[in-house]
Amino acid sequence: MRRLSGGNHLEKIMQVIQDIKPLDIRSMEEMRNCLNNLTKPLGSLGMLEELPITLSGIAGHAAPKVDRKAIVVMCGDHGVVKEGVSAYPQAVTGLMMDNFVRGKAAINVLARQAGAEVQVIDIGSMLEEVPKEIIKKKVRYGTDNMAIGPAMSKEEAVQGIHIGIETAFDLADQGIDLLGIGEMGIGNTTPASAMTAVFTSISISQLTGRGTGINAAGLDKKIEVIERAIKGNNPNPMDPLDVLCKVGGFEIAGLVGVLLGAAARRIPVVIDGVISGAAALAAYRIEPLSRDYMIASHLSAEPAHQFILNELELKPLLNLEMRLGEGTGAALAFPLIESSTRIFREMATFEELGIPAHVENSKEKNEA
Numbered sequence: 001m002r003r004l005s006g007g008n009h010l011e012k013i014m015q016v017i018q019d020i021k022p023l024d025i026r027s028m029e030e031m032r033n034c035l036n037n038l039t040k041p042l043g044s045l046g047m048l049e050e051l052p053i054t055l056s057g058i059a060g061h062a063a064p065k066v067d068r069k070a071i072v073v074m075c076g077d078h079g080v081v082k083e084g085v086s087a088y089p090q091a092v093t094g095l096m097m098d099n100f101v102r103g104k105a106a107i108n109v110l111a112r113q114a115g116a117e118v119q120v121i122d123i124g125s126m127l128e129e130v131p132k133e134i135i136k137k138k139v140r141y142g143t144d145n146m147a148i149g150p151a152m153s154k155e156e157a158v159q160g161i162h163i164g165i166e167t168a169f170d171l172a173d174q175g176i177d178l179l180g181i182g183e184m185g186i187g188n189t190t191p192a193s194a195m196t197a198v199f200t201s202i203s204i205s206q207l208t209g210r211g212t213g214i215n216a217a218g219l220d221k222k223i224e225v226i227e228r229a230i231k232g233n234n235p236n237p238m239d240p241l242d243v244l245c246k247v248g249g250f251e252i253a254g255l256v257g258v259l260l261g262a263a264a265r266r267i268p269v270v271i272d273g274v275i276s277g278a279a280a281l282a283a284y285r286i287e288p289l290s291r292d293y294m295i296a297s298h299l300s301a302e303p304a305h306q307f308i309l310n311e312l313e314l315k316p317l318l319n320l321e322m323r324l325g326e327g328t329g330a331a332l333a334f335p336l337i338e339s340s341t342r343i344f345r346e347m348a349t350f351e352e353l354g355i356p357a358h359v360e361n362s363k364e365k366n367e368a
């Protein structure tokens, strides 16, 4: 689907969408053959074998590398927090942005360990004074309350996507070869659930969870708020931009742009939890080919995430019952992805060891 309508940067976005091409099947085949000749039973490294095949299809050659890594953390605030949908006050968004640039948040710790740079972008927070290390791309000071009207205008959603595309392009120009996406925004599991409900038609009560940790009464209230937002705004499930602007958020729009931009530049993007998942679903609905450039890092404890991954037909690498966001799951997946590229580079082949590649009890023989 290529339906995007309204706003300033639309032409550029349309061009980027056109630039997203299918994976390179021949490189994937070449990598599959390479993996099958390594000194291990066929397929025995499971998903660690699927990763280099995907990376080869993305890179367009069978020697993909993930040496230079970055995590983009898009930050935005949400008018809907006025309805009492989060366990924490809105001010935490700005406080955590400060924490990110001090290098003291969970994402900093995990990204450091993974050897990834963290880029923090203010795309829509309420912060008046933004620390100098944060990239300033504010579309507006927080979204409007989606329970009483659209969260953003179409133009603002387009602007958000455009910012994300530029971010991905800048990182591509810097030579980044593996991207992770994360976000910070008190209240943003509410738009994530709302967008997922509209895109999948799954019931709001099935999709919605406790986010940062609201109690049972809070969860009932959150479900009621999402119902009101969808009923009042009536987003068109066939028009991803309509869904994004009516019940989404600035950081989600930014992440949609990062996903589309990275796919256009043939860079793999590791998605994190439920909020980046909702962005991934929107990007997929804008351009289905973008899905092939996504790697699912983990399964969030937030219920909508499983439904999102089902819809995207992506399997998460990890299930650690995490629900933090910030890109933490993506950072944890980076070392696994790097391991997968070391496997094909460093392991010996059967031929090198003088063993026949497909011995008596090979998988195909067993299945025959």
Ligand SMILES: O=C(O)c1ccc[n+]([C@@H]2O[C@H](COP(=O)([O-])O)[C@@H](O)[C@H]2O)c1
Binding pocket: 085, 086, 087, 088, 183, 184, 185, 186, 187, 188, 189, 190, 210, 211, 212, 213, 214, 272, 273, 274, 275, 276, 300, 301, 302, 305, 322, 323, 324, 325, 326
């Ligand atoms: O990544 C996830 O799956 C995830 C699940 C629950 C909460 N979060 C984070 O917590 C915040 C949103 O939670 P809430 O309860 O305020 O909607 C936001 O900053 C997210 O990064 C993230």
Ligand SMILES: Cc1cc2nc[nH]c2cc1C
Binding pocket: 088, 092, 096, 183, 184, 185, 212, 324, 325, 326
């Ligand atoms: C402290 C805190 C840190 C976070 N990081 C992402 N979402 C968050 C929400 C809270 C409340």
